[in-house]
Amino acid sequence: MGYPVMLHIANQHVVVIGGGRVAERKIKGLLEAEAKITVVAPSATGGIQQLAAAGALVWRRKTFSPDDIKEAWMVIAATNNREVNEAVAAAAEPYQLINIADDPERSNFHVPAVVRRDRLTIAVSTGGASPTVAQQIRRQLAEQYDEDCGRYIEFLYECRQFILRNVSDERIRKKLFKAIAQESFRKKGNWEEEFHRLLEMTL
Numbered sequence: 001m002g003y004p005v006m007l008h009i010a011n012q013h014v015v016v017i018g019g020g021r022v023a024e025r026k027i028k029g030l031l032e033a034e035a036k037i038t039v040v041a042p043s044a045t046g047g048i049q050q051l052a053a054a055g056a057l058v059w060r061r062k063t064f065s066p067d068d069i070k071e072a073w074m075v076i077a078a079t080n081n082r083e084v085n086e087a088v089a090a091a092a093e094p095y096q097l098i099n100i101a102d103d104p105e106r107s108n109f110h111v112p113a114v115v116r117r118d119r120l121t122i123a124v125s126t127g128g129a130s131p132t133v134a135q136q137i138r139r140q141l142a143e144q145y146d147e148d149c150g151r152y153i154e155f156l157y158e159c160r161q162f163i164l165r166n167v168s169d170e171r172i173r174k175k176l177f178k179a180i181a182q183e184s185f186r187k188k189g190n191w192e193e194e195f196h197r198l199l200e201m202t203l
C-alpha cells in the first residue's frame with residue numbers, strides 16, 4: 001500500500017529519460033510543481049521540443065548513460081525500451097526517487113492521476129491496478145470539484161492567514177476556521193462580506 005505525500009519539488013532537479021508521450025505527460029505535471037527538468041532522449045515529442053525551445057526545460061539529445069542521473073533528486077524512466085528502463089533503475093542510488101514507467105516493482109513511487117484547483121490537489125491511485133480507472137475517477141472528480149471550488153479554497157487560504165496573524169485567542173481561531181469551512185457558509189457565495197460579518201460578531 002502506497003503512502004501518499006505532497007512533495008515540495010520546486011527547483012529540485014528531475015531527470016526524465018525518454019521523450020515520448022508518457023514522458024511529456026509526466027513533465028507537464030512536474031512543471032506545474034516548478035521542478036527543474038532535464039530530458040535525456042535521442043528524440044522528443046513536439047511538445048517537449050517546444051518546452052526546450054522556450055527554456056522551460058533542458059533537453060539533452062542523446063541516449064541514456066548512468067552519469068545522466070548522478071545529480072538527480074528524482075528520476076523518471078519512460079523510454080520505449082525495457083532494457084534501457086532497467087538500466088536506469090540499476091544506475092539509481094537507493095536515496096533517489098525513481099519511477100520506471102513500465103516497471104512499478106522497481107520504482108519507489110508512482111504517479112497518481114491529479115485534479116488541481118489552485119491550492120486544492122486531489123490525487124487518485126489504484127495502486128497500479130488500472131491507470132485507466134484512475135483516469136476515469138479523476139474525470140468524475142474534476143466535474144464535481146469545479147473552478148469555483150478552487151476560488152473558495154483560495155479564499156479559505158487568505159482567511160486562514162488573516163486569522164493566524166490577527167486572532168490570538170485559540171478558541172476563537174478554531175471557531176472561525178470551522179465556520180468558514182461549513183457548506184452553509186460556502187453556499188452563501190459572498191464570502192468576503194460574510195467573513196467580515198463573522199469577524200465583527202465574534203471579536
Ligand SMILES: C[C@@]1(CC(=O)O)C2=NC(=C\c3[nH]c(c(CCC(=O)O)c3CC(=O)O)Cc3[nH]c(c(CC(=O)O)c3CCC(=O)O)/C=C3\N/C(=C\2)[C@@H](CCC(=O)O)[C@]3(C)CC(=O)O)/[C@H]1CCC(=O)O
Nearest residue numbers: 102104110111112113114125126127128130131132134135
Ligand atoms: C494515472 C497516470 C498518471 C500519469 O502517468 O501521469 C498513470 N498512468 C496513466 C495513464 C495510462 N497508463 C497506461 C495507459 C494505457 C492503458 C492501460 O494500460 O491501462 C494509460 C491511459 C492513457 O495513456 O490514456 C499504461 C500503463 N501504466 C503503467 C503501466 C506499467 C504497469 O502497470 O506495469 C502501463 C502499461 C504499459 C505497457 O503497456 O507496457 C504504470 C503506471 N501508470 C501510473 C500512472 C502508475 C499507477 C497509477 C495508479 O496507481 O493507478 C504506474 C504504476 C507507474 C507510473 O507511471 O507512475 C496516467 C493517467 C493520467 C490522467 O489522465 O489523469
Ligand SMILES: NC(=O)c1ccc[n+]([C@@H]2O[C@H](COP(=O)([O-])OP(=O)(O)OC[C@H]3O[C@@H](n4cnc5c(N)ncnc54)[C@H](O)[C@@H]3O)[C@@H](O)[C@H]2O)c1
Nearest residue numbers: 018019020021022041042043063064078079080084101102
Ligand atoms: N506509466 C505510464 O503511465 C505508461 C503509460 C503508457 C505506456 N507506458 C510505458 O512507457 C513507455 C514509453 O511510452 P511512450 O508512449 O512515451 O513511448 P514513445 O515511443 O512515444 O517514446 C519513447 C521515447 O524513448 C526514447 N528513447 C528510446 N531509447 C532511449 C535511450 N536509450 N535513451 C534515452 N531515451 C530513449 C525515444 O527517443 C522516445 O523519446 C513504454 O515502454 C510503455 O510501456 C507507461
